[in-house]
Amino acid sequence: MEAIRPVRRTLLRDRAYEAIRDAIVAGEIEPGAVVRDAELAERLGLSRAPVREAFSRLVDEGLLESKPQSYTRVTPLVAADVRDAAAVVAAMHELAVRTAVPRLLPVHIGAMRDANLRFAAAVREGNVDSALRADDALHDVLVHVGGNRAAAATIARYTPLIRRLERRRFGEGGNCRSAGLHDRLIDACADEDADEAVRVTAEIWRALEEQADVVDP
Structure with a gap:
């Protein structure tokens, strides 16, 4: 025993x-x-x-x-708290992307493309849980390959605050980020263009920060 x-x-x-x-x-x-x-x-x-x-x-x-x-x-869903969390998480994702891009292998690119297909399908179906799981799977590839444990821990800590807003916006008919932006990110990664990948990552998170501006008081 x-x-x-x-x-x-x-x-x-x-x-x-x-x-x-x-x-x-x-x-x-x-x-x-x-x-x-x-x-x-x-x-x-x-x-x-x-x-x-x-x-x-x-x-x-x-x-x-x-x-x-x-x-x-x-806690209530407070715009300032979401913006603060999104700014921190965005910075950590940008760091992860810059570190990960030179290390990515074809299998990683394939995993990101598969995740984005699942993401797009879930958005079309209105399935918020599947969409967020696929979104996590896509970005987790870069966080894992980047290998920065402090960045990964910070992302894990503050992402739940942001997820509350994403779920709410999705339920109100939002698109829960954009499969098109994901495509641009993946293409930049495949081209080993770290600068472009970081720019697209910043754009993804900037859109989320803008959503926080319309949280009800």
């Missing part, structure tokens, strides 16, 4: 964090909603301790706000 070992506490914490984060990003737990550790622990089949740890991390990342001895609730 050596293969059967207790699940590590850190894994339970991560499981709680990912589940609650995803529910907030998806809008299943709406902005302003109060969250309770006991209730979510029961729903997740966990004890309260890993849920509390997840709450602390989500507060630090800006998805929850907490007043001691009073409440913990989902």
Whole structure:
């Protein structure tokens, strides 16, 4: 029975964090909603301790706000917060692209093209979950090949704040970024033109920052 070992506490914490984060990003737990550790622990089949740890991390990342001895609730979707997060994530993606382009192999280009086909199909079908997964898959190729762990960690930390806006805009009929911009990015990568790839990456994120300007107060 050596293969059967207790699940590590850190894994339970991560499981709680990912589940609650995803529910907030998806809008299943709406902005302003109060969250309770006991209730979510029961729903997740966990004890309260890993849920509390997840709450602390989500507060630090800006998805929850907490007043001691009073409440913990989902933060509102604030334009300034989204713009700030988008600016930071954009800079990290630009760094990843510049580093990755000279290292890309045909298999990486192929993976990006496949992801963009899935992205375009999901947008046409109105499938926000599939669109965002495909978008992540495309950009993750560059982040992975770039190999900068600090950039990757920063992107992972702040992207959920941005995803809330993207999901909302998609639901309102937006196109959740552009497959055409992705095509330009992939072509620049295939041509080993790092400067153009960075320019297109900046354009992709600039469009998202502009969307934040029309978030309701």
